[in-house]
Amino acid sequence: MARLVVMGGGVSGHTAATFAKKWLGNDHEVVVVTPNSLWNWIPSNIWVGVGEMTKEDVTFPLAPVYAKAGIDYRQAKAVSIHPNGGTNSDKPYITIQYTGQGKEGQTEEVAYDYLVNATGPKLNFDATPGLGDGNGQLGSNTVSVCTADHAVHANEELQKIFDKAKTQKQKILVGTGHGMCTCQGAAFEYIFNIEHEARKAGVRDNLDIQWISNESFLGDFGIGGLHMKRGGYAASSRLFAESLYSERGIPWIIGAHVNKVEAGKAHYELLDGSMNEIEFDFAMLIPPFAGVGLKAYDKDGSDMTDQIFAPNGFMKVDANYAAGAYENWKASDWPRTYQNPIYKNMFACGIAFAPPHLISKPMSSPNGTPINPTPPRTGMPSGIIGKTVAHSICDLIKEGPNAHLHEASMAEMGAACVASAGKGLLDGTAAALTVYPVVPDFEKYPGLGRDLDYTFGEIGLAGHWIKHILHHMFIYKAKLNPGWTLIPE
Numbered sequence: 001m002a003r004l005v006v007m008g009g010g011v012s013g014h015t016a017a018t019f020a021k022k023w024l025g026n027d028h029e030v031v032v033v034t035p036n037s038l039w040n041w042i043p044s045n046i047w048v049g050v051g052e053m054t055k056e057d058v059t060f061p062l063a064p065v066y067a068k069a070g071i072d073y074r075q076a077k078a079v080s081i082h083p084n085g086g087t088n089s090d091k092p093y094i095t096i097q098y099t100g101q102g103k104e105g106q107t108e109e110v111a112y113d114y115l116v117n118a119t120g121p122k123l124n125f126d127a128t129p130g131l132g133d134g135n136g137q138l139g140s141n142t143v144s145v146c147t148a149d150h151a152v153h154a155n156e157e158l159q160k161i162f163d164k165a166k167t168q169k170q171k172i173l174v175g176t177g178h179g180m181c182t183c184q185g186a187a188f189e190y191i192f193n194i195e196h197e198a199r200k201a202g203v204r205d206n207l208d209i210q211w212i213s214n215e216s217f218l219g220d221f222g223i224g225g226l227h228m229k230r231g232g233y234a235a236s237s238r239l240f241a242e243s244l245y246s247e248r249g250i251p252w253i254i255g256a257h258v259n260k261v262e263a264g265k266a267h268y269e270l271l272d273g274s275m276n277e278i279e280f281d282f283a284m285l286i287p288p289f290a291g292v293g294l295k296a297y298d299k300d301g302s303d304m305t306d307q308i309f310a311p312n313g314f315m316k317v318d319a320n321y322a323a324g325a326y327e328n329w330k331a332s333d334w335p336r337t338y339q340n341p342i343y344k345n346m347f348a349c350g351i352a353f354a355p356p357h358l359i360s361k362p363m364s365s366p367n368g369t370p371i372n373p374t375p376p377r378t379g380m381p382s383g384i385i386g387k388t389v390a391h392s393i394c395d396l397i398k399e400g401p402n403a404h405l406h407e408a409s410m411a412e413m414g415a416a417c418v419a420s421a422g423k424g425l426l427d428g429t430a431a432a433l434t435v436y437p438v439v440p441d442f443e444k445y446p447g448l449g450r451d452l453d454y455t456f457g458e459i460g461l462a463g464h465w466i467k468h469i470l471h472h473m474f475i476y477k478a479k480l481n482p483g484w485t486l487i488p489e
């Protein structure tokens, strides 16, 4: 009997663990180590953050789902990996520290035959002074929608602003809180949902709503932007985004590295090197992401973290990390199997794998400050990669070490993203985008790097309905309800 241990029960890890268990059956063991008792459909946190959904609408308890599936669930966080075993045995293991199940604080060693790292991002608030509290958590100057609890708090603060806006002007700032952030899409959704709710609440005229981001142009989204066929033209996402922001009366600051936040004020450096500040009454700034800080140790206890993880804490996989300058970047730099190059029984999926480099063009200010979006690994790629990795591991277990590994390169994969711009059965809107491939391939698609027949975007009420239906479908699927395997990632 082989044992697969999955660290992280989010979008990617939950997908990997549930498919692996389905394919392996009771002949082999699947263990999930994840610190939360609740599963969270993170994209809908945006709606929690404006009071249109509750925490209960976007979460559900993991324990009964894993019990039903026959998955061994440890409510704990993984702390370290010991790929060569320890003093008493060569068997690889991880150490975990419990956060629930009545064993809070207890540590344990969990041996594995195969290991998946799907620990997602560390929300690195402290990378920007004043964005964090100095202890790794969100500080008191801004709000966040990255977790369901953050989003509940964000809505409480937002409602106070809406109340004040009944009688006085209020300033809202939304965007990215550092020059190296990803996940611009989430901030995009939040700003447009705030704008939509403000109109519904009759307070829009008293709100200055301002966008700030590290993108060098609106609509970059960390993928270097995209082009869509429209009326015989290849229209850019920049045109699309600038038109939407103008239409909704939202001015933008771009190419910005927020380098300090105080109560009511954000300081930022622009790509032209200038230092600026902006005041706010309410701000939601996405933090930069890093790996969650897992350590790796050799058999003798020596630290080998840098062999397994990139400096940003994400796990090294089969990517080309030596691609060098932007001019040399190729689609083939992107990983295909997500297998660790040193330990063939170790894989990383979703946000946890280390990308080879940016997707957007690297930029820095004359002061040498890098200001550019880092690569997003959104829900669909994270789910697809999780399932692909599970497939490979199941084949390795059943067929042996020479089994063919399955592949899912982001440079050969399309992704759909539906970005809410306001919730409402009849007056909601969302921007539905598909992009193929996610990472542009300028050799295969000279010019724009993507296949325009499969890259398109549309904004409207239908997009909102799709987004709402997806919310229910993905939660239905994650609960492993009948037919769950038929719902795509």
Ligand SMILES: Cc1cc2nc3c(=O)[nH]c(=O)nc-3n(C[C@H](O)[C@H](O)[C@H](O)COP(=O)(O)OP(=O)(O)OC[C@H]3O[C@@H](n4cnc5c(N)ncnc54)[C@H](O)[C@@H]3O)c2cc1C
Pocket (backbone or CB within 6 Å): 007, 008, 009, 010, 011, 012, 013, 033, 034, 035, 036, 042, 043, 044, 045, 046, 076, 077, 078, 079, 118, 119, 120, 121, 145, 146, 147, 183, 185, 186, 292, 349, 350, 351, 352, 377, 378, 379, 380, 382, 417, 418, 419
């Ligand atoms: C506000 C917001 C809105 C978004 N909207 C969209 C959207 O509309 N569409 C879209 O495609 N994507 C969206 N995304 C991105 C999407 O949420 C991510 O792509 C996806 O969650 C990544 O999956 P993951 O499994 O890599 O990470 P996660 O889903 O974050 O899962 C990581 C898991 O690992 C656990 N973990 C952390 N540390 C440890 C540890 N030490 N040991 C074990 N487990 C650990 C975490 O608790 C978590 O359960 C959004 C993101 C945000 C923040």
